[in-house]
Amino acid sequence: MSITETLDGVAVSTKASVYFDGKCISHGVRFADGTGKSVGVILPAALTFNTAAPEVMEGVSGSARVRMKGETEWKTYAAGESFNVPANSSFDIEVAGEPFHYICHYG
C-alpha cells in the first residue's frame, strides 16, 4: 500500500472543480497519452457522489468511510488504499477530523 505522492508528466487544469459548496475541490490532470485523472480533497463532511464513468478512488492522505450504492456496510479507506465505483452508480462518503486527499482514476 504505497502512497502516490505526485503525478508526473502531466498537464494540470488551473481552474478547480468545486463541489458541495467547497467541501470537495479537485483539479483535473491529463497525461501525455490523453488519460485523465483528478487530484482532490474532501473536507470533513458527509456527501453523496454520483458517477457516470467508472472510477477508482485512491486515498493519499487522511481516511474516509464509504458506502456503495445498494450496500448497508460502511468501509474505511486510508492513504494507500483504493476503492472502485461502477458506472452510473453512487456512493456515500464521510470524512471526519482531517481532510481526505485522493486521486480519482477514470475508466
Added chain:
Amino acid sequence: MSITETLDGVAVSTKASVYFDGKCISHGVRFADGTGKSVGVILPAALTFNTAAPEVMEGVSGSARVRMKGETEWKTYAAGESFNVPANSSFDIEVAGEPFHYICHYG
C-alpha cells in the same frame, strides 16, 4: 490578459495544502527545471495571507479584492490579471460570490 488554463509538463502533488479550514486549497506543481508553483482556489471569505518568498498571484477564474500590507486601497483582480506580493509581507483578500481560482508563482 490571456488566461492560463493548464500548466503543462509538471509533476503535481496529490496531497493538497488546506488553509483557513478549507477556505483556500492549493496543489503544488513542479516543472522539470525545478521551478515550483501552485494552483489553488479561494472560496468566498475574507482572509489574510503572509508571504515568506515573493509571489505573483495570477487569477484564472473569478475575481478578488486585494489590499497589500501597509496600503489603504483595495484593488480588484479578475481572471487574466496578476498582482505581486513582496517577500516577508502580507495581503488581505476578499472573495465574494464565485470562488477565485489562481496560480501562485514563487520567486
